[in-house]
């Protein structure tokens with residue numbers, strides 16, 4: 001098979017995660033660009049991210065809870081578009097429930113930090129750089145400058161907390177962002193802060209040069225395999241109960257002959 005679509009020009013941390021979970025999923029999402037129906041969890045996440053982006057972009061003194069709540073109608077307009085409403089089958093009651101859940105997350109966020117004290121270098125920061133021949137691209141939720149003058153990557157998580165024995169995977173995406181920051185801004189962030197805003201908990205980890213290099217090496221290796229599979233015209237499927245249960249392409253995949261497990 002030869003793809004009629006061009007290979008994506010760059011690799012983002014989330015697409016890398018797709019590829020590492022299952023190369024076929026990357027093929028569907030990034031090469032063939034098959035539409036993915038909106039999910040309730042992802043929509044709620046986008047909704048909350050939209051509010052935080054606008055809130056943190058405001059002057060420090062204006063980053064109040066009232067201001068955050070005043071941004072909710074804007075999030076409704078921008079996030080709950082026609083396609084999302086159709087995918088989620090949203091009616092008045094389910095829309096109200098979603099807004100209530102998002103508002104509860106916003107309230108929890110205000111128990112975690114006072115945004116008027118946050119000093120940042122940017123929100124929804126778009127970064128692109130070619131490192132080790134690998135074109136990388138990503139959008140950072142927030143890049144803070146802490147009291148010591150160091151850069152801190154801040155990533156909002158609207159889902160549940162990772163297992164207490166969380167492993168390197170929890171930080172893998174953001175560690176690649178650290179390498180992107182270093183290549184683009186000439187300064188490597190010292191720490192990564194994951195804010196589980198639905199749970200009111202934060203986990204942090206320092207960024208070391210060794211880890212940042214390892215993330216780039218892993219992305220470079222994936223990019224080489226992506227180019228190879230693209231040239232070969234097929235990305236292998238790696239069906240497993242754990243991977244497929246979060247995949248939007250189970251029907252397409254089954255139709256192509258892959259034994260996708262029932263979940």
Ligand code: SF4
Pocket residue numbers: 022023024025028237238239240243244247248249250253254258260
């Ligand atoms: S359904 Fe499973 S095997 Fe198929 S693309 Fe998705 S994750 Fe991969």
